[in-house]
Amino acid sequence: MNFKEIKIKELIDFIESDFYKTSDIIPISRQRAISQAKNPSGNANDVALILALDESEKIIGYIGMLPGIITIDNFSYYWNSCWWVDSEKGKMAAMPLFYKMLKISNQKMIFFDLSEKTKAIIENFNFQTKTIDGFRCFLRFNFHAKLSNKNSFFKAIKSLLLLTDCGLNLFRSIPLFFWNIATHLENKSMKEIDNEAEIFITKFKDTQLIPTQKNKINWIVKYPWIITQPNLQEKELSKRYFFSWISNSFSNKLLKVFKNQQIVGVLFFTFRDGDMKLPYSFFYNQDIDLIVQIIYQVAIENHAMSFTTFNASITERISSKRHPFIFLKKIRKYIAYPKYCINLGIENKTIQDGDGDVVFC
Incomplete structure (x- = not known):
């Protein structure tokens, strides 16, 4: 299994490539790629997408990253925007993709709309989860x-x-x-x-x-x-x-x-x-x-x-x-955020309904 990183500056070329057009699995829609390429909070070299490929270069899983900024820290952060693996071929790719995302982001990730399953996974790492009613x-x-x-x-x-x-x-x-x-x-x-x-x-x-x-x-x-x-x-x-x-x-x-x-x-x-x-x-x-x-x-x-x-x-x-x-x-x-963000005052900040990629969905 190999990983392929797609940076913001590469998104448009990626959706125009033969690999994208002929792939059995599409890891990002054209609209999402075009939008993310224009992200005012992103830099050209920020990673937007990580692909997991099998020995024949077929996509068996992918995970999306949306770069942004927060008011309590001077570093760039990422929001997780998607996470998918093939039910059969991709079983072994799920957690390696997640680890890869954490490594690229230096664990500066905020998750804004977790499923129950993903919440359970996140809680095993150094993240604080929070319920919003x-x-x-x-x-x-x-x-x-x-x-x-x-x-x-x-x-x-x-x-x-x-x-x-x-x-x-x-x-x-x-x-x-x-x-x-x-x-x-x-x-x-x-x-x-x-x-x-x-x-x-x-x-x-x-x-x-x-x-x-x-x-x-x-x-x-x-x-x-x-x-x-x-x-x-x-x-x-x-x-x-x-x-x-x-x-x-x-x-x-x-x-x-x-x-x-x-x-x-x-x-x-x-x-x-x-x-x-x-x-x-x-x-x-x-x-x-x-x-x-x-x-x-x-x-x-x-x-x-x-x-x-x-x-x-x-x-x-x-x-x-x-x-x-x-x-x-x-x-x-x-939602989930790094536990050190508590000391930075994250719990005193307003989280909008559309924060992360939720506004687009």
């Missing part, structure tokens, strides 16, 4: 999408579930309509972060674990990892790539929030197949009521089926006061 808030009925993948029975009655959703959502539209017209909130959409928004979010720089600046958010907006209208070549490539990158719908929305004609918030929403998220939000807790009302308004106006959040202030406000959702489902995610 959140809510998935259901605004409309979406049985046909949520249940049809559960088993063959629900798949067979998907059309019936869709009709049920339509009927129930017709009734739901009435209270949502009156909820929305009762709210008159001052906000303004942006295609990218402008100077006014940049000045506002800079005020929060010292409180964030990862500095979120104008060039970073504009990079995320301009170079998404998700596509919605794949061509024939992209559809064919998706059969050889094991991470989600094609959706029926995907979009971003940037908002400035005002009170008494003064900016009091900047919100970055994503919408994917009916689920609305808030990867980045900048506001003072004194304005939480206004911010949450803006979230409700955006969800209703954009016909979101659900809203997912791990922001502690937002979840507390939603659960404690009247809201427009049908019901709230408690969810949790796991």
Whole structure:
């Protein structure tokens, strides 16, 4: 077994290579490679991808690395962005890939959305794990999408579930309509972060674990990892790539929030197949009521089926006061960071929902 490292400066050439085009396994989508090549927090020689190859130079596993910076240390860090091995040929490649990633990064890694299995692995190393609780808030009925993948029975009655959703959502539209017209909130959409928004979010720089600046958010907006209208070549490539990158719908929305004609918030929403998220939000807790009302308004106006959040202030406000959702489902995610980061004050820093590569997914 051999390892091959792909650096940021090599990503574009890699996806244009014959090796990539003819490989049985695609280790990175074209959109992700193009985006990572433009990463404003990365350097040309930073490693973005590690491949595990068998004796015939076939890919049997890979692990992704997304370089970034944090506010509590002067060194560059990495976020793990993917980890896959072949169920048969790659069994012996999983941990060597992980060790290789730790060696390249000098263990300066932060994991932002661990599965239970990966969390158990990470805990065997010198990493501190942390649980973050959140809510998935259901605004409309979406049985046909949520249940049809559960088993063959629900798949067979998907059309019936869709009709049920339509009927129930017709009734739901009435209270949502009156909820929305009762709210008159001052906000303004942006295609990218402008100077006014940049000045506002800079005020929060010292409180964030990862500095979120104008060039970073504009990079995320301009170079998404998700596509919605794949061509024939992209559809064919998706059969050889094991991470989600094609959706029926995907979009971003940037908002400035005002009170008494003064900016009091900047919100970055994503919408994917009916689920609305808030990867980045900048506001003072004194304005939480206004911010949450803006979230409700955006969800209703954009016909979101659900809203997912791990922001502690937002979840507390939603659960404690009247809201427009049908019901709230408690969810949790796991993060991990080097234990020495505790002494650097990491537990006093704000972790945004979109930190790491989560904003792209």
